[in-house]
Every structure is written in structure tokens, then in C-alpha cells.
Amino acid sequence: MTDYVAGRHFLQTPGPTNVPDRVLRAMDHHAINHRGPEFGQLGLTVIGKLRQIFRTDGIVAIFPSSGTGAWEAALVNTLAAGDRVLIARTGQFSHLWEDMARRHGLDVQTMETDWRRGADPEQIANILKEDSDHRIKAVFVVHSETSTSCMSDVPAVRAALDKTNHPALLMVDAISSLACVDYRHDEWRVDVTIAGSQKGLMVPPGLSFTAIGPKALAAAEKNKTPRGYWEWAPYVASNKTGFFPYTPAMHLFYALNAALDMLLEEGLPNVFARHDRYAEATRRAVRAWGLELQCADPRAYAPGVTAILMPEGHNADNLRNVILEKFNMALGNGLGRIDGKVFRIGHMGDLGVLQLAGVLAGVEMGLRVAGVPHRPGGAQAAMDYLAGNA
Numbered sequence: 033m034t035d036y037v038a039g040r041h042f043l044q045t046p047g048p049t050n051v052p053d054r055v056l057r058a059m060d061h062h063a064i065n066h067r068g069p070e071f072g073q074l075g076l077t078v079i080g081k082l083r084q085i086f087r088t089d090g091i092v093a094i095f096p097s098s099g100t101g102a103w104e105a106a107l108v109n110t111l112a113a114g115d116r117v118l119i120a121r122t123g124q125f126s127h128l129w130e131d132m133a134r135r136h137g138l139d140v141q142t143m144e145t146d147w148r149r150g151a152d153p154e155q156i157a158n159i160l161k162e163d164s165d166h167r168i169k170a171v172f173v174v175h176s177e178t179s180t181s182c183m184s185d186v187p188a189v190r191a192a193l194d195k196t197n198h199p200a201l202l203m204v205d206a207i208s209s210l211a212c213v214d215y216r217h218d219e220w221r222v223d224v225t226i227a228g229s230q231k232g233l234m235v236p237p238g239l240s241f242t243a244i245g246p247k248a249l250a251a252a253e254k255n256k257t258p259r260g261y262w263e264w265a266p267y268v269a270s271n272k273t274g275f276f277p278y279t280p281a282m283h284l285f286y287a288l289n290a291a292l293d294m295l296l297e298e299g300l301p302n303v304f305a306r307h308d309r310y311a312e313a314t315r316r317a318v319r320a321w322g323l324e325l326q327c328a329d330p331r332a333y334a335p336g337v338t339a340i341l342m343p344e345g346h347n348a349d350n351l352r353n354v355i356l357e358k359f360n361m362a363l364g365n366g367l368g369r370i371d372g373k374v375f376r377i378g379h380m381g382d383l384g385v386l387q388l389a390g391v392l393a394g395v396e397m398g399l400r401v402a403g404v405p406h407r408p409g410g411a412q413a414a415m416d417y418l419a420g421n422a
């Protein structure tokens with residue numbers, strides 16, 4: 033699309049998400065000395081606010097990377113080639129972590145799912161119980177599987193580790209759940225939590241966040257795996273000084289500071305309730321259209337994204353292309369083995385109720401234009417729900 037298109041583009045991918053004007057304006061700032069006092073103060077300020085989001089009193093590392101970089105850092109800091117790790121194949125992102133773990137020479141033990149629910153804590157407990165010589169060094173869980181819109185129950189996984197007295201580290205990918213749903217790094221005794229700037233946190237892509245618990249820090253101190261750029265230690269020090277070992281992405285820090293203020297001003301319980309309301313409205317629209325949700329377990333519905341199955345014989349990418357061309361809205365595609373079969377509506381981050389109504393109206397018009405069999409009235413069903421909850 034080279035010609036001018038009137039009105040705002042609707043970016044409804046589950047990351048990157050809409051960047052609020054206030055966050056954009058905060059980035060419009062001259063560069064400063066990243067070793068000077070102003071930056072040190074900014075560094076400490078954002079780390080303090082991030083702790084409130086992660087619900088931790090501990091370390092939060094900020095790498096200039098996407099979320100994937102933080103995962104690599106977690107692996108090389110705490111684990112060594114040959115270590116066994118346990119991961120549930122809940123969707124495409126769990127596969128990507130598995131693939132990365134294999135490339136680092138880790139011995140990956142997997143659990144299958146049908147990509148329509150979260151990881152099964154009972155299955156995890158059974159595997160841990162059998163692992164009596166504690167060969168498993170870490171359990172990986174993707175909190176919100178952005179490819180399937182299914183959540184895994186992190187406290188239940190923690191309970192599986194506890195009831196089997198298993199010492200494995202618990203590592204959680206909260207990239208698409210942090211700031212969308214209640215998350216408690218300390219209370220749930222998660223050892224490593226990974227997040228990224230471009231999803232619920234409403235910041236442009238380019239920063240990753242890692243909450244690191246004491247057990248993971250101790251593992252990192254003992255671990256001999258070579259690492260350079262991804263070494264955690266200078267980031268642990270940054271939590272005391274606000275200064276970073278290499279040039280930080282300072283403009284993103286200004287953006288982050290503004291975004292964290294917005295989240296804390298709205299109030300985290302309100303932010304979470306808003307995401308729940310939007311997700312429920314979206315699911316009501318899907319059901320009214322007569323389409324099927326990818327997530328088959330109502331206890332596992334993700335608050336930030338909804339993955340929707342296409343009727344047999346219809347391609348999701350064709351629908352997405354029609355919606356982009358006709359209505360200037362970008363939706364998420366199906367990933368991995370559900371490529372073409374699923375489209376995803378992102379409803380996380382900075383989104384108003386009328387924007388959501390517009391999103392669902394756009395999808396409904398797209399279904400009609402693309403000739404996808406459906407019943408009209410999904411957007412209306414969402415509006416009825418949203419009006420009742422106004």
C-alpha cells in the first residue's frame with residue numbers, strides 16, 4: 033500500500049502492539065551520556081517500576097534485545113551442555129525454546145500437547161517424581177502461548193516441583209502475559225521470568241526483561257558455560273547503580289518509563305480486568321460467528337490474544353490479506369503447524385473499548401468480503417457484552 037490511507041492503522045497483532053502517543057512522545061528526547069547521572073537515575077527508576085510489574089523485590093535485567101535474547105541469556109547463564117531440561121510443547125514458542133535449548137547442547141525432554149491447552153501440571157509432577165536422581169535441571173513453561181492463545185498455570189507447575197521436592201529451576205516465558213494478567217515472580221517462586229517490551233508493556237520492540245531469583249543467581253555463579261555479551265553479572269550490578277555494561281537503548285528507556293507510569297496510573301488490577309473483558313468480548317464474537325477458538329480449555333483462555341480456527345477449506349492468510357487491504361488492519365498469522373489454519377486477534381496493550389469494537393467489526397466485514405462462512409452478529413454480541421460491562 034503506497035497510496036495514502038485515511039485514518040489510523042489498526043495494529044492487532046499480538047506483538048508488537050500499539051505504542052501510546054504518550055510513550056512515543058517520551059522517546060522524542062535528545063541523547064544523553066549513558067554514564068552520566070541522569071541516565072543512572074532513569075535506569076534505577078525503570079528497574080524499580082519493572083519490579084512492581086513482575087512483583088519481585090529481586091533482580092531485573094534489561095537487555096537491548098527482543099525476548100529471544102533474554103531466553104538465550106537464561107540458558108547460557110544457568111545451564112551447561114548435557115543438562116536435561118523439561119519443556120511442554122504447548123505451541124510454536126515452546127518449540128522455538130526447545131530448538132534453542134538443543135542448539136546449546138541441552139538434553140531436552142518434551143511433553144506433547146494438542147496445542148489447544150496449557151501444559152499439564154500433573155504430567156510434569158509425574159515426570160519429576162520419576163526423575164529421582166534429579167537429572168532435570170530446569171522446567172520451561174510458556175505462560176501465555178501466543179501462537180495458540182492458551183495459558184499454562186504457573187503456580188500449579190510450581191506446586192508440581194514442590195510436591196516432588198524437585199530442585200529444578202522454574203523458568204517462565206511471560207513475554208505475552210506480563211502486564212496483561214496477574215503475575216507474581218516472587219510469590220510463585222519462579223527462578224527466571226522472561227518478558228519483552230513490545231507486547232503488554234506497550235513499548236516499541238527492542239528491550240527484554242529478565243527477573244532473576246536467588247536460586248538462578250546461585251546457579252549462574254557456579255555455571256562454567258562460556259558467555260560474553262549475555263553474562264548476567266553486570267546486569268545484576270546495574271540494579272544497584274542504574275548503569276549498564278554496554279550502551280543501553282536509552283530512548284527505549286524513556287519510552288518504558290512513560291509506559292510503566294501509564295500502567296501504574298491505570299492500576300494493575302484495572303489493567304488486568306480490562307484485558308479479561310476484551311478477551312471475553314472477543315470470544316463472544318467468535319462464538320456468534322460460529323467459528324471455533326483454538327484454545328479448547330476455558331480455564332486456559334489467554335487475556336491478550338485470541339487464536340481463531342478457520343472453517344475447513346478456507347485459508348487464514350487470505351482473510352488477513354483482505355482485512356489488511358480493505359480495512360487497514362493487521363492481524364496475527366497462524367504459526368508453525370497451524371500456519372494458514374488460524375488467525376489471531378491481539379487485544380493486549382493500549383486498547384480502548386471502541387477500538388476493540390472497531391477491530392471486531394473489521395474482522396466481521398473481512399469474513400464477509402473474503403467469503404468465509406459465518407453468521408453475522410459477532411461484533412454485536414461483543415458490543416452487547418461490553419455495554420453491559422461499561
Ligand SMILES: *Cc1c(COP(=O)(O)O)cnc(C)c1O
Binds near residue numbers: 098206208
Ligand atoms: C513474542 C513472543 C516471543 C518472541 O519474542 P521476540 O521478542 O520476538 O524475541 C517468545 N515467546 C512468546 C510467548 C511470545 O509471545
